[in-house]
Amino acid sequence: MGEQAARSTRNAAKRSAGAAPGKPAKPESHLAMVRRARRINRELAEVYPYAHPELDFRNPFELLVATVLSAQTTDLRVNQTTPALFAAYPTPEDMAAAVPERLEEIIRPTGFFRAKARSLMGLSAALRDDFGGEVPGRLADLVKLPGVGRKTANVVLGNAFGVPGITVDTHFGRLVRRWKWTEQEDPEKVEAEIAEIFPKSEWTMLSHRVVFHGRRICHSRKPACGACPIASLCPAYGEGETDPEKAKKLLKYEMGGHPGQRLSPPPDYPGSPAPPLGAG
Numbered sequence: 375m376g377e378q379a380a381r382s383t384r385n386a387a388k389r390s391a392g393a394a395p396g397k398p399a400k401p402e403s404h405l406a407m408v409r410r411a412r413r414i415n416r417e418l419a420e421v422y423p424y425a426h427p428e429l430d431f432r433n434p435f436e437l438l439v440a441t442v443l444s445a446q447t448t449d450l451r452v453n454q455t456t457p458a459l460f461a462a463y464p465t466p467e468d469m470a471a472a473v474p475e476r477l478e479e480i481i482r483p484t485g486f487f488r489a490k491a492r493s494l495m496g497l498s499a500a501l502r503d504d505f506g507g508e509v510p511g512r513l514a515d516l517v518k519l520p521g522v523g524r525k526t527a528n529v530v531l532g533n534a535f536g537v538p539g540i541t542v543d544t545h546f547g548r549l550v551r552r553w554k555w556t557e558q559e560d561p562e563k564v565e566a567e568i569a570e571i572f573p574k575s576e577w578t579m580l581s582h583r584v585v586f587h588g589r590r591i592c593h594s595r596k597p598a599c600g601a602c603p604i605a606s607l608c609p610a611y612g613e614g615e616t617d618p619e620k621a622k623k624l625l626k627y628e629m630g631g632h633p634g635q636r637l638s639p640p641p642d643y644p645g646s647p648a649p650p651l652g653a654g
């Protein structure tokens with residue numbers, strides 16, 4: 375990251391040197407924004423060639439359950455909870471027949487555990503009764519399952535079925551607005567506008583790269599602008615810490631030399647696995 379940080383600081387300096395002080399920059403055309411957006415995507419692909427979903431799963435059912443549990447909590451907390459959950463209830467049939475109090479106890483660390491337990495039992499029963507115990511691979515079917523919205527459905531389609539999908543979570547929404555790819559706040563409208571900028575084949579990996587960047591560098595409250603490899607392409611440069619040394623200290627997960635969120639990360643992940651529940 376040292377070299378990247380230095381490059382981005384130089385680029386940022388060049389950029390501000392070119393703008394006349396006090397004069398607003400010329401408004402960017404739509405075409406220029408699209409070109410810049412695609413360039414950011416290419417740069418992020420180089421920074422995070424290993425970008426991946428940060429939930430541990432071994433099959434579509436596990437991904438669906440983990441994604442429902444990930445509401446209002448971190449992927450790390452979900453990953454620390456699901457090993458016990460899937461050991462107790464490996465299939466939709468098992469989970470649909472769970473004793474609610476036992477299920478609630480297992481998923482308690484993820485928060486909102488009563489509502490989440492209801493969703494898990496409801497969606498498991500629907501999978502058992504309406505889909506032969508299999509997770510359906512169609513958006514229209516997925517969003518009918520209890521507790522499953524468009525975001526969850528897109529995560530499952532993109533990562534368990536290889537169907538391209540844009541996942542608009544809090545990180546994705548924040549970053550694409552910072553980058554002026556859209557001004558929309560509503561996730562469905564964000565999804566529709568971003569879908570116009572990129573070919574379908576990029577949608578799933580774009581989602582991972584943007585979320586990776588949001589979690590590691592472009593944080594909500596203190597973005598690490600001084601250590602950001604796409605600073606020269608970002609209209610929000612300066613919203614966060616611009617001092618390279620101070621910015622470096624804000625980096626998270628593998629970028630900051632810390633463990634990742636998955637207990638079982640993919641083989642190409644350059645960081646270390648997350649610790650199990652209670653170990654850290």
Ligand code: SF4
Nearest residue numbers: 592597599602608611
């Ligand atoms: S706001 Fe800062 S950290 Fe975020 S992308 Fe822009 S330059 Fe990078």
